[in-house]
Amino acid sequence: RLAFQQRHLDAQTQQWLDEDERWFLRQSLSTPCLNVATGAEGSHIVDLQGRRILDFHGNSVHQVGYGHPRVVAAIKSQLDTLPFCPRRYTNRSAIDLARRLAELAPGSLEKVLLAPSGSAAIGMALKLARYATGRHKTLSMWDAFHGANLDAVSIGGEALFRRGAGPLLPGTEHVPPPGLAARFFGQDGRAHERLADYIDYILEVQGDVAAVIAEPMRWTTVELPPSGFWPRVRASCDRHGALLIFDEVPSCLGRTGTMFVCEQTDTTPDILVLGKGLGGGIMPMAAIVARADLDVVPEGALGHYTHEKSPVGCAAALATLDVIEDEQLLTTARVLGAHALERLRSMAERYNLISEVRGAGLYLGVEIGRRDELHANARAERLLYRCLEAGLSFKLGGGNVVTLCPPLTISRDELDQALDILEAAMSGL
C-alpha cells in the first residue's frame, strides 16, 4: 500500500495539492485516500494522472453509473424550479418518490420515510421499531456495519467502530453473522438452522426485543445465507413480537438481479432500509419503507432531518428508478452477472489462491485464501494494488474478499476488461 501511495500520490499530485489541501489531508480524520479523483463517467473514475479506472467499488452508489444523463437532467431541471424544500412544505418529487417506493416494495410495505443518508434511515428504522413495539432492545449480528452514527454503531458489530467509542446504546444483543455460522454451529450443513434456533432462543428468553436487524445479504463479504434461514428468523420474530428490519442500503435497486435482495429470501421484513444508489450515484438519498400498519409514531417524531425531503435528491431518485426500469437493468444484472460468475469460477479452477466465488446478479465476491489463513489478507491486498495500477478498483471485504460491484449499466466489454485485469493480477501471487 505504501509503495502504491508513493507511486501515485506522486510529485504531480503533491504539486497539485496546494498548501491548504495538504493541510486538509494531514488533518482529515476520515477514510485515508489514495489519490485524487478528477472525473467520473459511466463505469470509470479518472484520477489526477488522467488514468481511467474501472470502478467496481463506487461505495455501492453507482447502479446507473456515474453521471447518467437522465439523472443529471432531472437534477438540473429540479434545481431550476425548487432547489430546496423547507420542512413546513412537501414537494412533488418527494410525494412521487414515496409513492413509487411503496409500489415497488414487497408485501404491505408502504409507509415511506425519506432520509438524507443510510445511517439516518437506520436510526429512523430503530426508532420506528421502538414506537411500534413499546420495547427498546435489538438483536443484530457481530461484524455488521449499519452506519456511522452512534445508534448505528451500537447495533452494528464491527470492532473498529465500537472499540473506544464509549458506552453505546444499551439493549443490543449480538449473534455470529450467518457467514460464520459453520464456525460456531457445526460443519455438517445444519449450522444456519442452529443459528436461527439460537436467535429464536434469545428472542424467547429476552421476551422484549423490539427488532432483529440484519442485512439479508452481507455486503462486505458477499454472503447470502441458504434459503430457509431468513424465513425461520421471520417466524421467530413473529412468535416473539419482534420486528424484522432488513438493511438493504448498499444492496437495493437491482444490484443482485432483483430490485430488493429480500425478494430472493422468501421473506418480507417489517421495515426495509434503502440508500446509496437511490440518489443515482450523485445525491445523498435514503429511505425506509415500513409496514403500512406501523403508523404509531407522533407526527414528525421520526425524521426531522433538514434535507430529508430534498427535492433534488428525490428527483435524482425518481430518474434512477426510471433508468433501472427503462434500461432493464435487473435483466442486465442477471445476464452479465451469470457471465462474470462463470469466468470467475473458471479462474478459481486455475488459481488456487481463490477459495470460493459467490454472489448474485452483478454483486460478486472472490474469496482469497481462507478467512483464518495467515497470509490471506496480505495476498488480497497485493492483488488489489496490482489491479489499481492496471485500472480496476474494487473493495476488499472482511480483509480477503474481492467484492466486485460494477454499475449495472456496464457493457460486456468493460466487464470482460475488468475480469482480464483481475486474472492477469492473479498470476504469480
Ligand code: PLP
Ligand atoms: N448500512 C449498510 C449495510 C452500509 O453498508 C452503509 C454504508 O456503507 C450504511 C448502512 C450507512 O449508509 P450511509 O453511509 O449512507 O450513512
